[in-house]
Amino acid sequence: MTTEVQISSNNRNQFPFFLLLIGVCLPLQIFALLAVAISQNGEGLPFDVPLLSAIHDTAKPQLDIFASFFTQFGYLKGIIPTVLFIALVLAFRQQWHRFVYFLITVFGSFFIVFTTKLVFHRARPHLWSIFLPLPSDYSFPSGHSGLSMMLFVALVNLSWGTRWCKWVMIVGGLFVVGIGWTRLYLGVHYPSDVLAGWMLAIAWGIGVNLSFHFPLVKLITRKQDYP
Template identity: 40%
Template sequence: MPARPAEDPSRPSSLAAALRGNLGRLALLFAGVLLPLWLFAELADEVHELEELVFDDALLLWLNGLAGPRLDAFFVFLSRIGYAWGVVPFDIALSLALLAWKRWREAAFAIVALAGSALLNLSAKQFFQRDRPSLWESIAPESTFSFPSGHAMGSMTLAAVLVLLCWHTRWRWPMLAAALAFTGLVGLSRLYLGVHYPSDVLAGWAAGLAWVAGSYLVLFRRRRPWRRHRR
């Protein structure tokens, strides 16, 4: 009777062990890719069919009822740093910094995630061609299409990239808190200014998160991007 080959000690001994070893990646796949894609698909279907979402106009009108000079200035500033004044320059600076530090895989991840997100957003806007809200005259009008929100998608993309790059360091929770606050405020600014529907913002967040998480899972199949700091 032939001898039974010796088992490879590096191979998981059971399905449970394999799942435990990839629990983080599975969680990221579910919460970072599948759920956001489902949400985007649901919203996109409603927009494509020209259906009116019940919360879109109601929430915009409620926010407009809070308008005042101080809030106007605050949300205009947030809207500007949420894209042209803040997110775009930071995207470029982050990519160049990672290249300068010779963090090749991290740089590839950042460039693919950030540049790819921008291209996807432009393509989606041209495909859906949703008009901007016209419930009142905005103090910061826009002329491009509305769905999905470029500000929401761009801010979410940058925030998710930073969180994933910092996840295995001691900075992950502060970065996660800052990311949630920043993306939330940028999205709120677009609603307050009346240049996006809430569904535009939700779709932008969902698409940005799904793209970043998917890029991360492909580019970091084995190795972690940053080594954990020693205590």
């Protein structure tokens, strides 16, 4: 019996370390590889133009309408109202720990994504004429993709262990992929922009979650108890 308890305890202690490697270190490493490649070749990575062209070859008037409509939910018409609604619900329920986690995740993601754009100054793709005005800010990373992934990661963390988690993962996952697809279909981002936005959001969201569940105070206290 004691052995089973010890094994279970060891598994719980190992899970945060595993999550740190897979959810934080790996996405940051992928982002770093993309960033280095773009710094050396601002025109794009080897897979950027072929993949973007392949998606453009599927263009149809009906898809044009859908993509231009759905992409708006990746920021002003979707992300912002959802963030405000969730924050109000958490505050109304006085779930302050989750409320603070959610706000740090949201505002941190906004700051990281848009600051990174200013650092790399990557121009938007100009491979063909698009029927929408080209956004005036920089391309790397994709803000819509990063913010949609940020919301997805935050909601998965908040719903973890509840009956809603499965639906959050299914609906949220489709939403993230859909927003990423619209940015490519519309020709306003390279695939590496979308991937970079996803990686930053995953690393930040999971990193904040780990810090809230395993704060430095507990680690210091544990060291004092077991010198």
